Amino acid sequence: MLQAAAKTLSLSRGASFSIRRYSVKTPTKLRVSEAVSGAQLGGNVKVQGWVRSVRPQKANLFLHVNDGSSLQSLQVVASSELNDPLLTLGSAVEVTGTLRKSPHQKQPVELEADQIHVIGVCNPVDFPFKIKERHSLEYIRQFPHLRCxxxxxxxxxxxxxxxxxxxxxxxxxxxxxxxxxxxxxxxxxxxxxxxxxxxxxxxxxxxxxxxxxxxxxxxxxxxxxxxxxxxxxxxxxxxxxxxxxxxxxxxxxxxxxxxxxxxxxxxxxxxxxxxxxxxxxxxxxxxxxxxxxxxxxxxxxxxxxxxxxxxxxxxxxxxxxxxxxxxxxxxxxxxxxxxxxxxxxxxxxxxxxxxxxxxxxxxxxxxxxxxxxxxxxxxxxxxxxxxxxxxxxxxxxxxxxxxxxxxxxxxxxxxxxxxxxxxxxxxxxxxxxxxxxxxxxxxxx
Structure with a gap:
């Protein structure tokens, strides 16, 4: 959010004029557990975590993000313009936006994203877990370095x-x-x-x-x-x-x-x-x-x-x-x-x-x-x-x-x-x- 402040400067010639200085309010960094509990509802927040699901639509993009602090992931809603080929299951992301009360019963809150930044890329071809597949515990046991x-x-x-x-x-x-x-x-x-x-x-x-x-x-x-x-x-x-x-x-x-x-x-x-x-x-x-x-x-x-x-x-x-x-x-x-x-x-x-x-x-x-x-x-x-x-x-x-x-x-x-x-x-x-x-x-x- 922009906040304006006026400051008057005196020049050496004795003349004076006014300029406006704008500052951007830094978003509050939240853990997913804090976000899903409703902390900072209505505020500008930043969440970091890993993508657990991606669902692109014609007008909107839906993500579920978790940082390991909560059993429940945070739903992120964004304009389809923010979609990125690098946004895949397993990728590490940083999302900035406004925390809102969700209109859906499946989650109490959702994050309306202004920015989505992919921090760590995850190759979907080689990644052994797929979004639409339900993997058994026996299957994921084959990947001790990734099953978490x-x-x-x-x-x-x-x-x-x-x-x-x-x-x-x-x-x-x-x-x-x-x-x-x-x-x-x-x-x-x-x-x-x-x-x-x-x-x-x-x-x-x-x-x-x-x-x-x-x-x-x-x-x-x-x-x-x-x-x-x-x-x-x-x-x-x-x-x-x-x-x-x-x-x-x-x-x-x-x-x-x-x-x-x-x-x-x-x-x-x-x-x-x-x-x-x-x-x-x-x-x-x-x-x-x-x-x-x-x-x-x-x-x-x-x-x-x-x-x-x-x-x-x-x-x-x-x-x-x-x-x-x-x-x-x-x-x-x-x-x-x-x-x-x-x-x-x-x-x-x-x-x-x-x-x-x-x-x-x-x-x-x-x-x-x-x-x-x-x-x-x-x-x-x-x-x-x-x-x-x-x-x-x-x-x-x-x-x-x-x-x-x-x-x-x-x-x-x-x-x-x-x-x-x-x-x-x-x-x-x-x-x-x-x-x-x-x-x-x-x-x-």
Whole structure:
């Protein structure tokens, strides 16, 4: 908009005259999220983003532009004179104009464009995504460097970001202290041996000499480090990447994924731990059955399973899916697993003859196991005996120290964040809820 101001200049001859000075009001730069919410309605604004759709007509040009700040794109309406062959799906643009209330119900506002400037060209011939085609998640997965440009995947990533914030908010509001547990570690928490070993690749390292003096691995869990911290803080959690060297191409497994893990001191009830923490975090209440009850359900089923269902066997995916369906197709807690199925740190229930551990898994529809946890064995004599039996007493002497110096009953759990997103979003493949999936024979970018 032009604003006039008059100024009188005196000349050296004593004469005087008036001139007008005009200034242009700088448009207000808005994010798309601000624009679609109605900020600066009626004002001169500038929006930058990427074209999500182009629809030229005889008299008008319609664009949808998004900068990643909003699930909803901003509709841009312009004269057909502003059409440009470079305005294609995926091109980066800067649009200046007036923000108006939209006459259509599909969007609350629209931007009447005065200027459209193409900042970054996108070749429509080579670009793998087309405006009039609906691409499946499986198709866009072939382009890990470009799939964030699609509406579907960018929406998934925004939801993932919001879910991450919600997890941190829950723990902060409930008095947990966040601990940054290490990515490189010398312990194998799960005991499954599915580890990525870490060694430097530079020529300056002597052959046969270990960088850390001991074997080092990418972490499979931050649990043991959280147990250390639970001796000083009664509630701790971590949220970070974990790694499993599983040679799997399934829709449920990744070599690198994120875990939400928590540890709570001064708790002696597995039910309290799961119901007070896991259910509160997920904001749902779930039925609870024991492992023994689960085996009875499987054995009385008319369904034929590929894997055995005798007491003492580990539950397989087919078993987990059946149990979820049997319980009404809702998430279900399974507690008190056979002692021999669980790692050395799980608390012994001492319930002979069926020897079980105070351990729990949360099974959910479409995914199977989402969350696993246990009470930890705080009794020094029982813990030492189990470590001796496994030949791990020297390796975990520091872990025994935790029980020798001010030990308190405690327990915790780990929740797979990608599986959680699969569950709440109904996404079939875990590779579609993480920006850069890592799995066997695949490490793009």
């Amino acid at each position: 440009r699609t509406n579907a995947f960018s929406s998934l990533l925004r939801i993932r970001s919001e879910a991450t914030t919600a997890v941190h908010s829950y723990f902060k509001e409930n008095g947990f202290v966040q601990i940054h547990t290490p990515v490189i570690t010398s312990n194998d928490c799960e005991g499954a041996g599915e580890l990525f070993q870490v060694e430097p690749s530079g020529p300056e390292n002597e052959e046969g000499e270990k960088f850390f003096s001991v074997p080092a691995f990418l972490t499979v869990s931050g649990q043991l480090h959280l147990e250390v911290m639970s001796g000083a803080f009664s509630k701790v959690y971590t949220f970070g990447p974990t790694f499993r060297a599983e040679n799997s191409q399934s829709r449920r497994h990744l070599a690198e994924f994120y875990m939400v893990e928590a540890e709570v001191s001064f708790t002696q009830s597995l039910e309290d731990l799961t119901k007070n923490t896991v259910e509160a975090m997920l904001k749902k209440r779930f039925p609870v059955i024991t492992y023994s009850e689960a085996i009875d359900i499987l054995n009385h089923s008319s369904q034929k399973f590929s894997f055995p269902t005798n007491w003492g066997c580990d539950l397989q995916t087919e078993h987990e899916k059946y149990l979820v369906k049997h319980c009404g197709n809702v998430p279900v807690f399974v507690t008190d697993y056979p002692y021999d199925l669980k790692p050395f740190y799980a608390r012994d229930n001492q319930d002979h003859p069926r020897h079980t551990a105070a351990a729990v898994d949360l099974l959910v529809p479409g995914v199977g196991e989402l969350c696993g946890g246990s009470l930890r064995e705080e009794r020094l004599d029982l813990l030492r005996a189990r470590l001796e039996e496994a030949g791990l007493e020297d390796t975990y002497s520091w872990y025994l120290d935790l029980r020798r110096f001010g030990s308190a009953p405690h327990g915790g759990f780990g929740l797979g964040f990608e599986r959680f997103l699969q569950c709440i979003l109904g996404v079939d493949n875990i590779k579609d809820v993480i920006a850069f999936p890592r799995f066997s024979r695949s490490c793009h970018l």
